[in-house]
Amino acid sequence: MCALLPFILLAGCSAPLIGPSKVSPAVPERNLTRTPPPTATLVPPRGPEPASYETRTDTQGAVTFEVTPVNLSGATGTLEFAVVMNTHSVDLEWDLAERAVLRTDSGREVKGLSWPVGSGHHYSGTLSFPGQAPDGIVLLDGAGILTLIIRDTDVPERAFTWEV
Numbered sequence: 001m002c003a004l005l006p007f008i009l010l011a012g013c014s015a016p017l018i019g020p021s022k023v024s025p026a027v028p029e030r031n032l033t034r035t036p037p038p039t040a041t042l043v044p045p046r047g048p049e050p051a052s053y054e055t056r057t058d059t060q061g062a063v064t065f066e067v068t069p070v071n072l073s074g075a076t077g078t079l080e081f082a083v084v085m086n087t088h089s090v091d092l093e094w095d096l097a098e099r100a101v102l103r104t105d106s107g108r109e110v111k112g113l114s115w116p117v118g119s120g121h122h123y124s125g126t127l128s129f130p131g132q133a134p135d136g137i138v139l140l141d142g143a144g145i146l147t148l149i150i151r152d153t154d155v156p157e158r159a160f161t162w163e164v
Contacts, residue, residue: 053162061154063087067127069162072146074131074138078113081148084124090154093119096127100150104143104164108133140164 053069064086071080079102085092097112110133116125127148133139140146148160 056160056162058158058160060158062089063092063154065150065153065158065160067148067160069146070126072140072164074140077131078128079131079139080129081127082124083115083127086122087154088121090121091119092121092123093117094153096125096150099152100127100129100148102129102139103147103149104139105145105147106142108135108137108139108143110134110139 053072055066055068058065058067066084066086068082069080070082071078083096095115095117097115100112100115101109102112103109110129113128113130115127118125129139131139143164146162146164150158150160
């Protein structure tokens with residue numbers, strides 16, 4: 001029995017064998033699921049951003065005109081301006097396409113193409129011009145200054161100018 005005593009003592013000092021033992025690995029566990037690498041969508045390089053043109057205001061006479069270029073790229077074949085007119089004394093039923101010209105500092109000029117004729121004391125719309133001069137050359141080619149002239153409203157002439 002003396003020979004068994006050291007084994008009994010050792011068995012009493014060791015951890016009980018109730019259930020499975022959890023042994024911590026020396027190396028941390030790796031996540032065995034693989035995440036696919038992120039994918040990228042190729043975006044074609046953009047050309048230059050379109051220029052942003054400021055609104056020009058003319059307060060002559062009884063009507064205030066606010067004009068903003070909205071398309072001077074000529075990509076649609078036309079050059080377009082947002083025109084807002086406000087008054088408290090004049091009916092705004094003018095056909096601005098008939099009364100307007102677009103002129104460049106390079107000597108080219110075109111007449112208005114279209115305007116949505118309406119009436120009232122507060123009216124707005126898009127005034128359009130052809131993108132090419134009568135000789136077939138693109139109106140803005142070689143131009144540095146663009147001037148929109150509107151004649152014969154409640155004053156003889158209004159002029160709005162932008163650098164292009």
